[in-house]
Amino acid sequence: MSPELRTQDKSGNGALAVRDGGQAAVRRSGPGTNAPGLDFGLAWNYAPAPETAKVSIVDRYGLFINGKFVKPSGAGSGHFATINPANEKQLSEIAQGSPKDVDSAVKAARAALPKWAGLKASERGKFLFRIARRIQERARELAILETMDGGKPIRESRDVDVPLAAQHFFYHAGWADKLEYAFPGGGGIGFQPMDGRGGGGKQRRTGWKPVPLGVCGQIIPWNFPLLMAAWKLAPALACGNTCVLKPAETTSLTALRLAEILDEVGLPPGVVNIVTGDGSTGAALVNHAGVDKIAFTGSTDVGKRIAKAVAGTEKKLTLELGGKSANIIFDDASIDQAVEGIIQGIYFNQGHVCCAGSRLFVQESIVDEVVAKLTVRLASLRVGDPLDKNTDLGAINSRPQLEKIQQYLELGAGEGAELHIPGPQGGKAGRQQGTKEIVKCSQAGLPDKGFWCRPCFFSGVQPSHMIAREEIFGPVLAVMTFRTPEEAITRANNTPYGLAAGVWTDKGSKIFEVAKKLEAGVVWLNTYNRFDAASPFGGFKESGFGREGGKQGLRAYVHLD
Amino acid sequence: MVEARAASFKTRSIKTSAKLAGLRLAMRMVDLTTLEGKDSPEKVRSLCRKAARPGDGVLGVGDAPSVAAVCVYPSMVPVAREALGESGVKVASVATGFPSGQYPLAVRIRDTEEAVRDGADEIDMVINRGAFHAGRFEEVAREIREFKAVCNASGSLGGNAREHVHLKVILETGELDTYDNVRRASDLAIEALLYDGGEGPAGTGFIKTSTGKVAPAATMPVTLVMLEAIRDCYLGTGKMIGMKPAGGIRASKEALHYLVMVKETLGDRWLDPDWFRFGASALLNDLLRQMSRHGEGEGKGKYAARYDFSEA
Missing domain, CATH: 3.40.605.10 (Aldehyde Dehydrogenase; Chain A, domain 1)
Structure with missing residues (x-):
């Protein structure tokens, strides 16, 4: 991977830079700051830790x-x-x-x-x-x-x-x-x-x-x-x-x-x-x-x-x-915790989760920070052999599902959103790139056999984009912004679905105010994708x-x- | 989420070659510590010997690397300095009215200067928790800057003073109570450490969890919060700050969990004794035991008894 440095201007929020080749970084506006990257490379690489117990599977089931x-x-x-x-x-x-x-x-x-x-x-x-x-x-x-x-x-x-x-x-x-x-x-x-x-x-x-x-x-x-x-x-x-x-x-x-x-x-x-x-x-x-x-x-x-x-x-x-659940992050949230919640929300089970937090709404003032931290955190995720005990993301469930996800990657880039695929071998696919490059990028460093897609996200997404409206059911996140709580609620509810939502803020009154206005069967507050047999689960709309x-x-x- | 995230590092499975490499790395990061009222010059000397050649007398680990530093009270700095010589193992000394910091500033500065003059390579200072809890953050920061200035000016102190003296700032997280406080104290300490741009002889510096005299000492969630502060500093300024969890880390397995956390939070560059340390004493023998057991030497597959190791 070439250490190419791309910058993109984000609606007056300062410049954002993501560097290819295993490094992700944020450039904050301000003089004299450089843009270092964290290096999630091969120093002290974990040895393979496959689950080795054998299970019996017969040739044919009735x-x-x-x-x-x-x-x-x-x-x-x-x-x-x-x-x-x-x-x-x-x-x-x-x-x-x-x-x-x-x-x-x-x-x-x-x-x-x-x-x-x-x-x-x-x-x-x-x-x-x-x-x-x-x-x-x-x-x-x-x-x-x-x-x-x-x-x-x-x-x-x-x-x-x-x-x-x-x-x-x-x-x-x-x-x-x-x-x-x-x-x-x-x-x-x-x-x-x-x-x-x-x-x-x-x-x-x-x-x-x-x-x-x-x-x-x-x-x-x-x-x-x-x-x-x-x-x-x-x-x-x-x-x-x-x-x-x-x-x-x-x-x-x-x-x-x-x-x-x-x-x-x-x-x-x-x-x-x-x-x-x-x-x-x-x-x-x-x-x-x-x-x-x-x-x-x-x-x-x-x-x-x-x-x-x-x-x-x-x-x-x-x-x-299905669902197209919203994860809403306010500027008074604990950002690091929220980033963990985003990861848990959309990349759990390769995004094959009906209540996946696939639409991320970030308050405008913190979008650069959230995107930068998300990029760093994504680069540290381990994708690969599902049987390895250190794997965070495994394989996509089937070829048709993989093809569907790839179509959305192409669609999102075509609609004008910016696709980010961080990771040791990942990179970034822009809107100019064709399907082949995008697919190649989403499978960088992964085996030839099997169905794979690196965890990724789109920034600069508009609510009218298909990737913001339709359920992708894969490790693909659509990042959008909002300015006021009212706008966050309106945008979050602007969907035919209503399965789940997440709200991230350290302010208690805001939590309850927003939660009661969200049209979703489950609303998680400062957490995401937590399940319990005692807790009812189901959808609106x-x-x-x-x-x-x-x-x-x-x-x-x-x-x- | 911070606790859930910290716990997730413990589920990593570190096996075979990765385990052995991790044990060796952890060993190179140990600040071998003795901080007791009954410390004797003889005890410090044997500790120094162990620090420089940890594998002596243990089956199959003759090639064990030396640890990063020996950490002692200021009165023992001359002894440690002499015993360690130019072995490469650093002399670290707690100072600034360790462990409480409840002394007049002038006394704490003098304490630091003495330790530096006697040949300490590293100063582990405690912050003024009284001022922190009272909300006098600027006072806490100002004091850190003053100690940093002493380290920067080590050359002018005479005696056995070293050219580069690094500062570690102990937050004593066991007394800070909340993760919010830990984060605030970390940000404050980092900012104070960088007042000179990190360009002076003292470099940037470390933040450290605990004195070891207050329970709880280092925990994984607290360390994670501090690592995140370090990461944010780096992403914002490009300056690296070191991290030292201290107290309570006794087992190799725990040390490996910490290394996993460092690797997955800060990345490869922090997997180095220059940027990450363990403040520990009992940990070293367990690292030796596991290295002996998992290595290819005579100790392979055996589980050494307690009496197979020297106490210090």
Whole structure:
């Protein structure tokens, strides 16, 4: 890399300089100051620290229906390959569930419902406790599998995904026999599960306690495969429902490993069925008449289609969809902490997070400082082998996702924003550069095989830019400015989405004032991307409806009225 | 977030060659310290010997590098100066009414001048915490500038005074209570250290967490806040300031965590004894133990007992 020094004038804020070749720097306005860079190079380089434990993966997986792994059958069934996105090597073959398979799964769930719903609630809780403990016991194996299948760094799957998945089962295990306390006076008319929908179930007033909805069809995304399975299954099971879970096409392995765990703990057959496959499998599940509830986490596009499909039926629906969440930094914030929050907000899990803080609003007076510190901090991030314990950012989940991200990089540069790709081998791509250069820059120093994109950000972004409006779902941040709190709120709310937001200020009154005006399901104050099973999560506007986690999450799995 | 960030450095996995290199680097950064009322010339002499040749008598680490400095009270400076000679190991001395700083300024200046005249290469001064807490920041800064001036003028003090005397400013973070205070004191100390532009014989200088006499001494979050102040100074002015966490760092593993934090906050240039030090005493033997165990020498794979090491 040439030590080229580029300067850009930033709307009267003084000159900003970012130097290529592993060095990032700020030039502050003022005489006699030079622009040194911090050097995150190879002095005392960390030796590779790969997670070496071997996990067994069979060559071909079936569908988990009625407590057994079965081969897919019926028209449209078959198998497809699942690969490791870090090296594109095939890991296994996953079953493509057909409408017939979905039907068998729904029937199995229906058949298991009366017994499961009628089981003493404390006994249901015990099953959830056992699942949680077994997830903890097999945590290392699950973390490795998650990382191999999805590309996320092992430190995240080990420290976040798997522990949180276990926590969700623990948390909901506790609720199983306390539902009437969660919803006091909440007895109402419910489908008597004994009758079963298939047999023309009657609505009956239960009088004093919440009753399960019935058979839940649950469709989960590829960004947090095991964790999303836990988010979906734990509350449903705690409330006495039975489930048919459809994992994402590219990341089915941990859900199938979870099926083994369910079997190990002796969960009655049919209570949870796992049907793998692509979108058509999901569609079959959504359209199946024997399903009482659909819970979906994924893109807003698909969410809208699902909403249309279930409209006019008696199916209940919760949707947790896309986001373009705002992270707002005021000039009285602790800047270093805020920069950590930005990093945590957008680069966690390669930006494959629905609530990622992908729009950054910085108060005008501190934008140079924030951009400079962000550049320095980004240069210190370690991108590469997801199985290495020192990796901060792993591989992009799939080729289509990588291509989508690359299109946005090109689009953003074309729209006139300045792309910054700091890092040991990174550099900066300007608006004049073509797609090839931008893509090359975003993959500098990374392996040829696998799907990679360096963490990066756009400065000089306008709210009308596509990169500021559409969900990219990658390690790409759009940096914008504001002058007054009112402007920050208006700009932050100017989006079809409303999943999450972050506010950074050391001033307490400002925190509460801004937080209550933000149209977002979750607002983090001086932190970002913190999750807990006890805390409800969900969106406003096109980010969906319904909540997951906490008492509010349980509400989506019981009849009260 | 500062605590979460500091904790994240502990999750780095430092193995094999990186571990060995890290241990050697940490060893070169140690300010081997004895600051007790019962310190004797003999104890200081043996400490100096250990500082210059730490690996003597320990299996498989005969090539262990010497440490950065020996840190003693002013009365022991002549002894250390003589024992260390031109071994390359520096003589550091606490001064300025260590550890409380609760003495008249004239006494503290005289204290510093004596230590310099007796041959100290480095002065570890304490700031006036009373003035800091009372909000008299300018007074704190002025005093730092005065001590820096003494270091700059070492040549005029006669005796065994060294040509270049470096100043380390101890904030005593255990008495500052909040990260905001730590940051404010760091900025204040850095600014005072740079009053001469860092161009004098004393160079720029260090900021240091603790005396070791107050608990808590160095912690990772506090050190991180100070490193961030150093980074911001560098990005703004291009001037490098050194950092020295002191007190409470006893295990090699902790030392490696600190090095990870330095590497990922300030980058490669600070991975050098000129810019980063550990104020420690027990740490050295643990570094030797781990080097012996992980090295290729006779100690490989063995876990040396406590009595395998000299006490000082």
